[in-house]
Amino acid sequence: MAEEKKILFSGMQATGNLTLGNYLGALKNWVSLNEDYECYYCVVDEHSITVRQDPAELRQRARALLILYIAAGLDPEKNCIYYQSHVSGHAELAWILNCYTYMGELQRMTQFKDKSAKHAENINAGLFTYPVLMAADILLFQADVVPVGVDQMQHLELTRDIAQRFNGIYGDVFKIPEAYIGKVGANIKSLQNPTKKMSKSDENPNASIYLMDDTDTIIRKFKRAVTDSESEVRYSPDKPGISNLIDIYRAATGKTVEEVEKEFDGKGYGDFKLAVGEAAANLLKPLQQRVAELSKDKAYIDGVIKNNAERANYTASKTLRKVQKKIGFPERIR
Ligand code: TYM
Numbered sequence: 001m002a003e004e005k006k007i008l009f010s011g012m013q014a015t016g017n018l019t020l021g022n023y024l025g026a027l028k029n030w031v032s033l034n035e036d037y038e039c040y041y042c043v044v045d046e047h048s049i050t051v052r053q054d055p056a057e058l059r060q061r062a063r064a065l066l067i068l069y070i071a072a073g074l075d076p077e078k079n080c081i082y083y084q085s086h087v088s089g090h091a092e093l094a095w096i097l098n099c100y101t102y103m104g105e106l107q108r109m110t111q112f113k114d115k116s117a118k119h120a121e122n123i124n125a126g127l128f129t130y131p132v133l134m135a136a137d138i139l140l141f142q143a144d145v146v147p148v149g150v151d152q153m154q155h156l157e158l159t160r161d162i163a164q165r166f167n168g169i170y171g172d173v174f175k176i177p178e179a180y181i182g183k184v185g186a187n188i189k190s191l192q193n194p195t196k197k198m199s200k201s202d203e204n205p206n207a208s209i210y211l212m213d214d215t216d217t218i219i220r221k222f223k224r225a226v227t228d229s230e231s232e233v234r235y236s237p238d239k240p241g242i243s244n245l246i247d248i249y250r251a252a253t254g255k256t257v258e259e260v261e262k263e264f265d266g267k268g269y270g271d272f273k274l275a276v277g278e279a280a281a282n283l284l285k286p287l288q289q290r291v292a293e294l295s296k297d298k299a300y301i302d303g304v305i306k307n308n309a310e311r312a313n314y315t316a317s318k319t320l321r322k323v324q325k326k327i328g329f330p331e332r333i334r
Pocket of ligand 1: 010022146155
């Protein structure tokens with residue numbers, strides 16, 4: 001009998017415009033993983049409402065993200081691509097896990113601290129328990145591996161702690177997930193402040209390359225990228241701006257740091273920024289074309305949404321029933 005594939009789970013928020021950071025740090029690296037893993041990629045619309053959303057816009061962005069997954073090369077026959085809100089097990093398991101997570105653990109989450117500073121007018125309980133929903137996402141599918149950027153590692157650590165705590169009480173219920181960090185481009189920084197991550201919620205549009213930006217916009221943003229007063233293209237912790245551009249360039253072209261440094265030896269930042277801009281634009285153009293094509297095919301996309309939600313629900317309900325039984329919820333009468 002063929003050996004069963006390990007399970008992989010990841011997700012993205014349908015909030016804001018996705019950036020080159022999301023693509024290079026996450027999505028792009030996911031494409032070939034289904035050869036080795038049984039893959040679940042979720043559009044985490046339930047996470048998105050921790051910050052106030054316009055309903056029509058959320059719906060539209062969630063669909064755009066699902067289409068983007070497919071456009072990036074995730075075959076929905078081989079990868080389960082679905083909306084979190086179509087699988088009620090996420091919210092149900094999150095409630096249960098809330099009761100096994102400590103306030104102190106959640107208070108330590110840096111994303112909570114950042115987001116509550118940013119949305120001081122709406123520090124809701126969901127924003128606080130957001131990492132528990134993320135833990136539920138992962139544990140519901142008994143994921144072995146979770147590909148995420150470094151900014152999500154703290155949440156993954158918490159997921160492991162919650163799972164271990166739960167297993168300590170009830171036996172082996174959850175698999176303990178491991179992080180899966182892509183080879184390159186795991187941490188793309190803001191073009192305007194290279195000590196911060198490139199974020200879709202950045203207020204300065206020049207700080208981020210959005211996946212739907214046109215070539216001129218991309219090149220202009222790279223031209224304006226903050227660097228330093230030297231002129232040498234060299235990867236170094238004291239050159240965060242240039243190092244970030246090198247990271248982007250090598251993630252877009254597949255070159256190594258040494259190759260990039262050599263290619264731009266003796267050339268100025270102007271040439272380098274232009275080359276990075278062109279490489280990024282060339283990378284995104286086919287993706288944008290594919291998004292446009294797929295967006296026209298409503299019947300196909302609707303079919304993917306329906307079939308994959310069914311698949312995801314089937315798998316999720318197996319874990320959920322097991323958990324409910326372990327903690328003592330009454331059995332269902334059939
Ligand atoms: P989100 O939507 O903020 O980001 C989606 C993915 O993109 C990665 N990422 C980056 N990688 C490199 N450089 C950057 N500048 C950059 N910005 C974002 C993130 O690390 C992430 O992998 N809570 C999660 C979504 C989520 C999830 C999950 C992920 C919910 N449930 C379960 C994995 C498993 C989030 O907000 O990611």
